Amino acid sequence: xxxxxxxxxxxxxSTTASTNHELPATNCTLTLAGDLLDDTDMSSTGFRSxxxxxxxxxxxxxSNYDVxxxxxxxxxQAWQNRSRVFMQYLPNGTAGFSGxxxxxxxxxxxxxxxxxxxxxxxxxxxxxSTVGST
Amino acid sequence: MAAPxxxxxxxxxxxxxxxxxTIGAASGWALGVSFEADSPHQxxxxxxxxxxxPDAHWLLDYPQIQVRVRGDVNGYSGAYSKIQExxxxxxxxxxxxxxxxxYVGILQFGDINFIQYDEPGRPILTANFQIFREPSxxxxxxxxxx
Numbered sequence: 001x002x003x004x005x006x007x008x009x010x011x012x013x014s015t016t017a018s019t020n021h022e023l024p025a026t027n028c029t030l031t032l033a034g035d036l037l038d039d040t041d042m043s044s045t046g047f048r049s050x051x052x053x054x055x056x057x058x059x060x061x062x063s064n065y066d067v068x069x070x071x072x073x074x075x076x077q078a079w080q081n082r083s084r085v086f087m088q089y090l091p092n093g094t095a096g097f098s099g100x101x102x103x104x105x106x107x108x109x110x111x112x113x114x115x116x117x118x119x120x121x122x123x124x125x126x127x128x129s130t131v132g133s134t
Numbered sequence: 135m136a137a138p139x140x141x142x143x144x145x146x147x148x149x150x151x152x153x154x155x156t157i158g159a160a161s162g163w164a165l166g167v168s169f170e171a172d173s174p175h176q177x178x179x180x181x182x183x184x185x186x187x188p189d190a191h192w193l194l195d196y197p198q199i200q201v202r203v204r205g206d207v208n209g210y211s212g213a214y215s216k217i218q219e220x221x222x223x224x225x226x227x228x229x230x231x232x233x234x235x236x237y238v239g240i241l242q243f244g245d246i247n248f249i250q251y252d253e254p255g256r257p258i259l260t261a262n263f264q265i266f267r268e269p270s271x272x273x274x275x276x277x278x279x280x
Contacts, residue, residue: 004190006189006190006191007191008191022276024192024278026189026192064192064194064278066278066279068278068279069278069279113241115238115239115266
């Protein structure tokens with residue numbers, strides 16, 4: 001069954017806290033990636049062969065900026081303290097993926113004709129786990 | 135919580151509170167919502183004109199309104215001054231709550247338009263505004279302030 005993207009919930013918390021806080025994201029992208037290595041050798045028969053090396057994931061969460069939003073405070077403080085956060089990316093609001101990450105960038109911006117926004121980018125510091133039934 | 139007012143209602147009340155006009159006045163600058171009465175000549179009417187799709191996850195709406203000003207017979211300068219006053223009152227407003235709804239900001243798209251003189255010769259001008267607002271209540275949506 002398809003999922004309407006507006007159901008998506010993206011949360012973060014500090015590693016010392018137990019409560020997850022929802023990021024006010026307006027569009028969110030979780031990217032699962034891996035290094036594609038060429039392992040072709042003399043025994044290969046006419047075509048190159050590949051293997052996956054180290055895997056990685058990252059999260060980009062463009063969000064509306066709100067000074068009273070706790071998740072934004074958690075992200076900014078994690079960046080300031082060089083500490084990890086625990087994030088959850090839940091496409092249907094309850095099930096999805098989770099893992100530990102660092103806040104690589106926290107970019108505030110806003111055009112005079114629009115709303116103030118903050119683009120948050122997380123870079124993985126753990127394996128990506130599943131939450132519920134994915 | 136109560137459902138949010140129409141943006142036109144909130145804006146008309148705000149313009150009234152700022153002394154731009156008086157809601158339902160029989161003389162002077164009469165403020166109205168969605169209906170322009172034939173008298174008095176001097177009328178400021180606020181219309182809801184749709185806008186952009188609201189956010190389906192967060193409590194954030196993007197409605198638009200039109201303010202239409204009708205002046206005295208051959209009173210173009212007075213009508214223009216009044217719609218300029220409307221513009222100066224609404225454009226760039228700082229965050230405020232109107233009628234229980236949090237107004238994040240108001241922009242203008244385009245500038246003041248002269249539409250026409252009506253049958254008695256009263257000038258009609260309009261100005262259109264883009265609103266960002268966060269209703270205090272909507273069943274399925276969430277507040278940013280969590």
